[in-house]
Amino acid sequence: MMMCRLCGSTNLADVVDLGATPPCERFLTAEQLEEPEITYPLHLRVCAECWLAQIPPLISPxxxxxxxxxxxxxxxxxxxxxxxxxxxxxxxxxxxxxxxxxxxxxxxxxxxxxxxxxxxxxxxxxxxxxxxxxxxxxxxxxxxxxxxxxxxxxxxxxxxxxxxxxxxxxxxxxxxxxxxxxxxxxxxxxxxxxxxxxxxxxxxxxxxxxxxxxxxxxxxxxxxxxxxxxxxxxxxxxxxxxxxxxxxxxxxxxxxxxxxxxxxxxxxxxxxxxxxxxxxxxxxxAEFAQRVARVRRELLSFLTAAAERGETVVGYGAPGKGNTLLNHCGIRPDLLAYTVDRNPYKHGRFTPGTRIPISAPERIAEDKPDYVLVLPWNLRAELTEQLSYVAEWGGKLVFPIPNLEIVEVGS
Structure with a gap:
């Protein structure tokens, strides 16, 4: 039985269960693609005594x-x-x-x-x-x-x-x-x-x-x-x-x-x-899990519809939060061809669980995709400016949180 790590209470209530995912910063090398990945439950609960929301400490710092x-x-x-x-x-x-x-x-x-x-x-x-x-x-x-x-x-x-x-x-x-x-x-x-x-x-x-x-x-x-x-x-x-x-x-x-x-x-x-x-x-x-499910449905509906139309969607960024989203939604390279990141450490690696390749940002200008899914949505202002060049070929930005939003840059 899970105990609150702050007050020791066992009176913990469910908030949202996101299934099981690999640790979000465990990016894979090409060699590791042939190896199994360990996944851990990602289940948020809240303590009804001290109100600390928490997940089980299944991995160590x-x-x-x-x-x-x-x-x-x-x-x-x-x-x-x-x-x-x-x-x-x-x-x-x-x-x-x-x-x-x-x-x-x-x-x-x-x-x-x-x-x-x-x-x-x-x-x-x-x-x-x-x-x-x-x-x-x-x-x-x-x-x-x-x-x-x-x-x-x-x-x-x-x-x-x-x-x-x-x-x-x-x-x-x-x-x-x-x-x-x-x-x-x-x-x-x-x-x-x-x-x-x-x-x-x-x-x-x-x-x-x-x-x-x-x-x-x-x-x-x-x-x-x-x-x-x-x-x-x-x-x-x-x-x-x-x-x-x-x-x-x-x-x-x-x-x-x-x-x-x-x-x-x-x-x-x-x-x-x-x-x-x-x-x-x-x-x-009480209703948070239902709102989470709606985000998942909206994003998958957009990606599958774009794929049916033959349009290309790529990602921008490979943050930890993005890996929670990709894994929870079950997104693979058939729906998101690749993502890019400014951090050279991640180039040539693959996202944990979903195994989407990570490239340098310059690839977006080379490939001219129809849509760029912005995974670090919290940097919206900064990244909208950085990605303004996608307007040159009519590309659009997609923000998945808090609700799906498709943005024409410069509009």
Whole structure:
């Protein structure tokens, strides 16, 4: 019987069952196409006691993140998002050359490079050796490790307490949420700040963003469940910002309990919105599976109709979310000829489960397909601009989430 990893309750209710898929970042080489793939259930449940939405921890972070296919800097808009965050936070917290900032899951230095440029001492704690190496090549000090209470204590002992600890898009990626949270508290100064960005379950459900459910994401947060999670490490949420990133995220500002004080009105406002949507009770989760099924039917109907007409559809991007969508819909190369990605690591490989070939982006201009299915729909503005050239031959863009939308570029 599955137990809630936050509160230990066995009172977990079904939200949506997406079947069984391979881990979303386990891209295949040509040689591996002749080998079997291991699949794992992808079944989201919500705890009726603490409201943490979660999937079973069937794979370990070590399986996924020791060598990782995702490099943050390949997204121009994400690097700009990080630059803006650094500029605003340096001013907000008055960070300077006497400060110390730690980022957990710092990837290839996409964020900390902006602090280095401002001469603010910093350290990345990044478990993936290959992307950590890329960060160090940019001049970003990086420790190759998974965060735990012990790792947090080691960082504090070596570098001193951190004025700010940043954890962007990682709080969903760790099965030991209690241990990870205690690791955050171990690093942050007793009067310091913790900033966490994570996708908001409210927008995930409201906008049918079910493709962001995959095995790397062990849990999915409301502000209410994030409050409970951070409390287990001695941290209190004092402020929250609603962000457009990843289709809708929350930036949580937390401080050690002793200095936190009362939460801002924005915290109370977002909690009220979650409650109004029914996410603090089971009723709010009842119809999500039906909306997910509709997305699948719409996309398959479009792809099969295009195939019947002899039209070519290719993909843009090979993100983890795209692999959830492709596997859930059962899409194969007969319906999606190939996809492309800016990350050279993925070129010549194949998507897990669906085994769709991945090429360099230049192939789209060479082949002039009728449609381009945009898999990282959360980067819609950035990618619509990047793909504006498909209008030269009358090509169109297709966005599958939250509802199928076919877009004539420039219209």
């Amino acid at each position: 070590e399986d996924t993140f020791t060598e990782y296919a995702y490099f943050s800097s390949y997204s121009t808009s994400w690097v700009e998002h990080a630059r803006t965050f650094v500029a605003e936070t340096v001013e907000r917290l008055e960070l300077d050359s006497s400060s110390f900032v730690v980022e957990v899951a710092s990837n290839d230095g996409y964020l900390l490079q902006h602090l280095v440029a401002r001469s603010v001492p910093c350290l990345g704690v990044e478990p993936s050796v290959n992307v950590g190496t890329a960060a160090r090549e940019k001049g970003v000090p990086t420790k190759s490790a998974f965060l735990s209470p012990e790792t947090g204590a080691e960082v504090r002992a070596e570098h001193g307490p951190a004025d700010l600890v940043v954890a962007n898009n990682v709080y969903a990626h760790i099965p030991d949420v209690i241990g990870f949270t205690k690791g955050l508290r171990a690093m942050v100064a007793d009067d310091g700040w913790v900033s966490i960005e994570v996708q908001h379950l409210l927008t995930l459900m409201d906008l049918n963003q079910y493709d962001t459910i995959y095995h790397e994401h062990f849990q999915y947060y409301t502000v209410a469940s994030a409050q409970r999670a951070l409390a287990c490490g001695g941290l209190t949420v004092v402020d929250v910002e609603l962000l457009p990133t990843h289709g809708g995220s929350i930036r949580l500002w937390a401080r050690p309990d002793e200095v936190a004080g009362e939460p801002s009105t924005r915290v109370r406002d977002v909690l009220s919105r979650e409650k109004a949507a029914g996410l603090h009770e089971l009723s709010g989760y």
